Amino acid sequence: MRRIAVEQDIMAKNGRAAALNRDRFARERTFVVNLMSSPGSGKTTLLVRTLQELKTRGGRLAVIEGDQQTTLDADRIRATGVPAVQVNTGKGCHLDAEMIMRALAKQPAPAGGTLFIENVGNLVCPAGFDLGEAKKVVIASVTEGEDKPLKYPDMFAVADLVLVNKVDLVAALEFDVATLKANVKRVNPKATVLEVSARTGAGFEAWLAWLSSSRTVTAPVEARVP
Amino acid sequence: MHEVALAQSIVEIVRDQARANHADCVKAVFLRIGAFANVEPEALSFGFESAARGTIAEGARLEIERTPGSAFCAGCGSDVQVESRVALCPSCGSGQLLITGGEELRVTELEVS
Numbered sequence: 001m002r003r004i005a006v007e008q009d010i011m012a013k014n015g016r017a018a019a020l021n022r023d024r025f026a027r028e029r030t031f032v033v034n035l036m037s038s039p040g041s042g043k044t045t046l047l048v049r050t051l052q053e054l055k056t057r058g059g060r061l062a063v064i065e066g067d068q069q070t071t072l073d074a075d076r077i078r079a080t081g082v083p084a085v086q087v088n089t090g091k092g093c094h095l096d097a098e099m100i101m102r103a104l105a106k107q108p109a110p111a112g113g114t115l116f117i118e119n120v121g122n123l124v125c126p127a128g129f130d131l132g133e134a135k136k137v138v139i140a141s142v143t144e145g146e147d148k149p150l151k152y153p154d155m156f157a158v159a160d161l162v163l164v165n166k167v168d169l170v171a172a173l174e175f176d177v178a179t180l181k182a183n184v185k186r187v188n189p190k191a192t193v194l195e196v197s198a199r200t201g202a203g204f205e206a207w208l209a210w211l212s213s214s215r216t217v218t219a220p221v222e223a224r225v226p
Numbered sequence: 227m228h229e230v231a232l233a234q235s236i237v238e239i240v241r242d243q244a245r246a247n248h249a250d251c252v253k254a255v256f257l258r259i260g261a262f263a264n265v266e267p268e269a270l271s272f273g274f275e276s277a278a279r280g281t282i283a284e285g286a287r288l289e290i291e292r293t294p295g296s297a298f299c300a301g302c303g304s305d306v307q308v309e310s311r312v313a314l315c316p317s318c319g320s321g322q323l324l325i326t327g328g329e330e331l332r333v334t335e336l337e338v339s
């Protein structure tokens with residue numbers, strides 16, 4: 001009997017795949033956003049409206065859709081005219097970097113443009129898997145209650161931006177946006193918080209401005225090499 | 227839960243290490259899992275048992291060491307132990323904690339023959 005010292009990170013494989021994705025995105029100047037939330041917070045609805053807005057401003061777009069089953073969400077995206085590839089994770093509760101790598105083999109990243117990844121609806125597991133994205137955006141809708149950041153701190157801790165969605169329902173639900181924001185700050189003082197309604201388009205100016213400024217910082221348009 | 231995927235990664239690490247060290251049989255696998263690593267030890271043991279089936283890790287004992295969460299407090303400058311990511315500083319009560327430990331998820335050692 002003998003002991004072997006190993007000291008290996010169990011997530012290392014995902015980390016390696018994520019690093020390869022990140023290199024590729026940098027080379028091709030693709031700005032990549034990983035969109036996460038619990039099921040039904042409005043990821044797909046928000047994406048559809050966002051893509052419609054971005055299409056009118058030019059720029060290449062594509063989507064990777066993650067769900068355990070069905071191609072329903074990819075179908076909703078394609079209806080906007082933006083290419084989408086569906087990844088079905090089966091029993092898997094999150095997307096991982098290798099799945100993204102495989103999806104990119106089917107549908108290349110939009111070089112010089114923006115790739116949105118809709119993760120599997122789940123406020124726990126996707127938080128732990130780096131996909132190689134530039135930004136992590138977490139949606140918390142007002143129908144879920146103000147306490148979600150405290151109950152699911154891992155997810156809110158990794159967010160660059162928290163979108164408070166369905167604000168059209170705030171009055172009916174007597175939802176307290178200030179409490180939600182305070183709870184986000186407790187878990188993650190650095191996160192930006194914006195209020196939106198994917199249904200009415202309220203707050204979209206600020207969300208689109210955030211996208212465009214984050215894009216400029218993380219994937220600057222370089223002078224074209226002749 | 228993603229314990230099944232993690233268990234598969236563990237089995238891959240064990241297999242590669244066992245091969246590299248010319249081991250015939252793996253008796254035990256030692257893991258270090260932080261309080262914030264988002265892993266349910268029972269689910270992981272269960273997942274490992276099935277992922278190990280038919281591999282050199284089949285039947286190996288899983289020994290899990292849990293490590294506590296730690297943080298640096300920007301309020302009072304001390305290093306503290308915390309139970310949760312949203313804890314307040316136990317020495318000054320401030321909420322300005324930077325998590326510094328408890329996220330690890332590692333295979334630390336193998337016992338082989």
Ligand SMILES: Nc1nc2c(ncn2[C@@H]2O[C@H](COP(=O)(O)OP(=O)(O)OP(=O)(O)O)[C@@H](O)[C@H]2O)c(=O)[nH]1
Nearest residue numbers: 038039040041042043044045121165166197198199
């Ligand atoms: N009132 C209101 N309803 C919304 C809003 N955004 C989304 N919804 C509704 O919420 C429901 C779920 O929206 P989806 O966009 O499918 O949510 P999702 O996060 O993509 O869901 P999964 O992919 O299943 O995790 C739908 O009935 C949407 O019409 C909003 O801003 N306001």
Ligand SMILES: [Mg+2]
Nearest residue numbers: 043044073118
């Ligand atoms: Mg969806």
Ligand SMILES: [Zn+2]
Nearest residue numbers: 299302315318
């Ligand atoms: Zn303190």
